[in-house]
Amino acid sequence: MRQPRSAPDQPCRPRPDHGGWTHPGRQAHRCAGRRNLGISQLVPKLFTSFRLGIVAALTGSLVLAACSRQQQAEAPVADQPPYAAVARGRVDVEGGLVRVGAAVDGTVARVAVRDGDQVRKGQALIEFNPSAAQLAVDAADAELRQAQAQERVLRSRLPGLKQRAQRLAEAAAGGAIDGQAADDARSAVAQAEAEVLAAQATVDVARQKLRAAQWTLERQQVRSPVDGEVVGLEVQVGNAVTAQTEMLRVLPKRRLIVRAEVNEAYVGALKPGMQAEIVEESAPGGTPIPARLERIGSVFQVMSPSDDPQERISRRSVESLLSIENPEKLRVGQRVLVRFLP
Numbered sequence: 001m002r003q004p005r006s007a008p009d010q011p012c013r014p015r016p017d018h019g020g021w022t023h024p025g026r027q028a029h030r031c032a033g034r035r036n037l038g039i040s041q042l043v044p045k046l047f048t049s050f051r052l053g054i055v056a057a058l059t060g061s062l063v064l065a066a067c068s069r070q071q072q073a074e075a076p077v078a079d080q081p082p083y084a085a086v087a088r089g090r091v092d093v094e095g096g097l098v099r100v101g102a103a104v105d106g107t108v109a110r111v112a113v114r115d116g117d118q119v120r121k122g123q124a125l126i127e128f129n130p131s132a133a134q135l136a137v138d139a140a141d142a143e144l145r146q147a148q149a150q151e152r153v154l155r156s157r158l159p160g161l162k163q164r165a166q167r168l169a170e171a172a173a174g175g176a177i178d179g180q181a182a183d184d185a186r187s188a189v190a191q192a193e194a195e196v197l198a199a200q201a202t203v204d205v206a207r208q209k210l211r212a213a214q215w216t217l218e219r220q221q222v223r224s225p226v227d228g229e230v231v232g233l234e235v236q237v238g239n240a241v242t243a244q245t246e247m248l249r250v251l252p253k254r255r256l257i258v259r260a261e262v263n264e265a266y267v268g269a270l271k272p273g274m275q276a277e278i279v280e281e282s283a284p285g286g287t288p289i290p291a292r293l294e295r296i297g298s299v300f301q302v303m304s305p306s307d308d309p310q311e312r313i314s315r316r317s318v319e320s321l322l323s324i325e326n327p328e329k330l331r332v333g334q335r336v337l338v339r340f341l342p
Contacts (some may be wrong), residue, residue: 084269084340087320088281089260091334098226098250100125101243103219104133108239115233119224119250126222126235126247133217140213144206151199158196161189228252256327258291260338261303261317270296270340276322281335289329291322293340 106128113125165185172182232249235241258278262270270293277288297319322338324330 082342084274084342085262085266086340087260087262087266087317087338089258089278089322089336089338091324091330091332091336092257092259093252093332094254094257095252097231097332098228098252099246100222100225100248100250101246102128102222102241103243104128104216105242106133106220106240108235108237108241111233111235111237113230113233113248115230117230119228119230121224121227123224124221125224125230128220128222130217130220133213133220136213137210137217140206140210144203144210147199147202147206151196151203154192154196154199158189158192161185161192165189222247224250226250226252251332256324256330256332257294258322258324258336258338260320260322262296262320263303264300264316264318266340267296267318269342270320272296275341277339277341278322278324278330278336279339281337284337288339290325291338292325293320294323295321297321 108126109129110127111125112127113119119125165182165188168177168182168185171177172179228250230248231251233247235247241247272293272295274293276291276293278291279286279288300316300318303315303317320338330336
């Protein structure tokens with residue numbers, strides 16, 4: 001430890017009561033006392049100050065720690081309401097959006113609606129060019145008429161062949177002619193009947209072809225399957241589309257619901273009929289919307305990955321369906337947080 005330096009010798013100043021100078025004996029005594037003030041007197045004082053500083057620091061730390069624990073103990077717990085479970089969800093319409101696609105191949109000739117239009121069930125939405133379909137109908141109709149005509153010809157021959165076969169059979173029985181002629185007549189009748197059956201089958205096939213061509217012609221107009229609002233129109237005039245191509249979607253006029261993915265660890269805490277709160281995922285501090293748990297799924301599925309990279313792990317969940325009391329505040333497809341109340 002570094003020793004403190006003693007004060008340097010200072011000459012004794014003169015005093016007025018001694019004629020400007022101190023007595024030589026007194027001067028020597030005081031100067032010697034100053035020089036003798038050394039380590040033996042300073043070290044105890046330093047240690048005493050050091051101990052007092054340590055005690056003050058420890059006391060301050062204990063006081064701060066006690067205050068911190070008191071503040072934590074007095075923190076209000078009622079600000080965080082107890083939830084049975086919290087899950088992410090998505091607003092949907094009951095039954096989902098209706099996807100309207102092309103039933104046949106065709107080229108778009110007219111688009112009768114736009115996004116946001118209100119449509120009725122059976123209303124024409126999109127029309128294809130009907131020229132090819134109309135030609136197919138005309139060809140099938142002509143084929144049907146030809147088959148029907150052929151059938152009528154064969155049927156008209158059948159009564160005469162039957163009558164001739166009967167006469168020859170009677171003549172052969174009376175011995176007027178040999179039996180071979182009667183057998184040939186009967187064979188001709190059988191062959192004619194078979195030809196009539198074949199012609200009838202040809203007529204049936206032609207009739208089915210005509211129906212198929214007419215069905216294709218009717219599908220040149222795409223009609224709305226439900227009442228609702230047009231959303232997601234994806235075609236325009238001139239587009240060539242194939243069968244099963246999705247062209248637009250219709251938001252049906254049904255109630256809105258929330259599909260929530262509940263982690264398997266919290267499924268046991270849920271019961272149908274329990275109340276819940278729904279808030280926007282982008283604004284969790286907003287005003288909650290009341291909801292009611294309608295159904296708990298029976299099948300586990302892999303949870304959809306979130307935007308957080310740390311949560312992109314395979315976890316299982318059960319889809320739960322909730323009804324909303326104020327659906328006008330939400331939109332289909334909107335992401336929400338669902339807080340299940342105990």
